Amino acid sequence: MESAAAAFADEIKSRSADGAARKLASLAGGEIAATLMRLSPGFGQDVLAALPDEVRERVLAAAPPDVARQWQRNALYDEDAIGRMMEPVIGAFHPNRTVGETVDALREMVKASFITYVWVVEESERLVGVVTMRDLLFSGREARLADIMLKSPFALHAWMSLKDAMKQVLDRHYPVYPVVDAEGRLFGLVRGQAMFEAQAIEITLQAGSMVGVHDEERLATPWAQSLKMRHPWLQLNLLTAFLAAAVVGFFQDTIDRLVILALFLPVLAGQSGNTGCQALAVTLRGITLGEFKPGAARPLVKKEAWLGCLNGIGVGIAAAAGMLVTASGQHAEHPWLLASVVLLAMVGSCVASGISGAMVPLTLKRLGFDPATASSIFLTTATDVVSMGMLLGLATLLIR
Secondary structure, eight states: OHHHHHHHHHHHTTSOHHHHHHHHTTSOHHHHHHHHTTSOHHHHHHHHHHSOHHHHHHHHHHSOHHHHHHHHHHTTSOTTBGGGGOBOOOSEEOTTOBHHHHHHHHHHHTTTSOOOEEEEEOTTOBEEEEEEHHHHHTSOTTOBHHHHSEESOOOEETTOBHHHHHHHHTTTOOSEEEEEOTTOBEEEEEEHHHHHHHHHHHHHHHHHHTTTOOTTOOTTSOHHHHHHHHHHHHHHHHHHHHHHHHHHHHTHHHHHHOTTHHHHHHHHHHHHHHHHHHHHHHHHHHHHTTOOOTTOHHHHHHHHHHHHHHHHHHHHHHHHHHHHHHHHHTTOSOHHHHHHHHHHHHHHHHHHHHHHHHHHHHHHHHTTSOTTTTHHHHHHHHHHHHHHHHHHHHHHHHOO
16 A cells, blocks of 8 residues: 555646545545655645545545544645644653653654654643753653753744745744644644745746646646636736737827837837836745735835836837837938837836836735736736837827
8 A cells, every 4th residue: 555655646746636636536545545644734635625525534534543633633724824734743742751751652653753853742732842852862861851841942823824934934944843723732743844845836836827827737637627727818818918909909090100110019018028027026026925014015116117217218228229220221201209209118118017017916915816816917918008009109199
């Protein structure tokens, strides 16, 4: 069973929780339990929750009692809570326990589990201290744990979000962290590796979320399911593209008169789009790392608008020079005026793009949505509409 569990675990790691649950549902309860125990605790909990009720009950009945109790306890917490990632507590002893008694007990425990610290808990399971292996090794056998423990150890709270927990452990780097409830009772353990792995996965999912790729999609996701997840966002993207096309259509007479402007439409769209994506990346990073404090939105928008203006001036001068050379080479009328239109449109569109790059994820977050969800779709629409509208609108007003 162990080899089969290892093989299944390696295979379903590349699947979504729902896909893994479908793959495992036909197995015996013991096989599923053994497989889930080889997965990261958070992902294993998601797979367990995705199993049909009858299968889940079969798995809980077949799992070791301490593991089954931990899974049931973890299920009480939100999906992004540290409580979902807890492992069973191993190596917890009363403060009056002697070092000799503790060492004798650990000799049996380490045969089946990897133990880093000794947790000191009272009768009520309240965490009161932690003992390192070094202190245990160099203390006399008759010494009590209460005498050698580190009191009031650092602990995470079970309801704490992964993002908040990561901010607290960044300067600690412990291999394992105790997790307590509101009364300080030791509820489980979370390994630092599992936390950093979960955070890394969350960050990598942002790139897909920004273009409508569902966070449940993996390499092994069937094509039909991938199509179902992706296609609605492509329809939305098509709708927003029609909006940009409508802007161009509104100024069709200007384009017919000044065909040279069509050469610079993709130039403005590309530059303003890049400006917006830079602002979007910084904003999403700040949201993910919890850097946003009350009142931070307004300064961020001002900063991105100013950066957009400065960047727009820089690239606008180069683009205006390109327009001047092109218009002069084609003997077009008003080459200097055309160059001025390109410069002004570039500055204005880059300012608007910087503002949009900051405002889109902040607005989505305020509305209760994932800030990364399809952000680039909305940002692309804003940058295309503004850049093309400004270029054609200014040309219509200034060149008659």
